[in-house]
Amino acid sequence: MATRKTQENKASVREFLKTVSNERRRKDAIAVTKLMETVSRKKPKMWGASIVGFGKHFYTYANGQKGGICKIGFSPRAQSLVFYLGKFDGKAGLLKKLGKHRVGSGCLYINKLDDINLDVLKKIFEKAYIQKDET
Numbered sequence: 372m373a374t375r376k377t378q379e380n381k382a383s384v385r386e387f388l389k390t391v392s393n394e395r396r397r398k399d400a401i402a403v404t405k406l407m408e409t410v411s412r413k414k415p416k417m418w419g420a421s422i423v424g425f426g427k428h429f430y431t432y433a434n435g436q437k438g439g440i441c442k443i444g445f446s447p448r449a450q451s452l453v454f455y456l457g458k459f460d461g462k463a464g465l466l467k468k469l470g471k472h473r474v475g476s477g478c479l480y481i482n483k484l485d486d487i488n489l490d491v492l493k494k495i496f497e498k499a500y501i502q503k504d505e506t
Contacts, residue, residue, distance in 0.1 A: 472487060
């Protein structure tokens with residue numbers, strides 16, 4: 372099997388965030404980084420070339436192979452902030468209170484932080500971060 376591209380690495384999160392060309396997106400990404408750092412009590416790490424992640428989440432595929440990814444993370448993409456949060460109890464209810472967003476392919480998409488309730492986003496991060504690893 373091929374090696375996963377999205378692995379924790381030693382690239383600088385600060386330097387990566389400086390490369391976000393859209394000023395609004397860059398400011399939002401810095402704010403999200405601080406919020407996730409507060410929730411996780413972990414320093415941000417780069418996962419692959421464009422995901423800022425916190426903590427580690429381990430899982431097992433149906434074929435028995437094990438994998439891992441950040442417990443919570445995001446990527447400041449050109450069109451929106453993309454959040455990688457996994458499954459957790461109460462997610463649907465919190466998303467109803469979040470504000471303007473969309474969900475697809477297991478990811479949460481937000482155009483800008485001004486569109487959402489930051490207290491609800493923090494609660495989503497908290498719930499996602501304490502999720503148990505899948506075995």
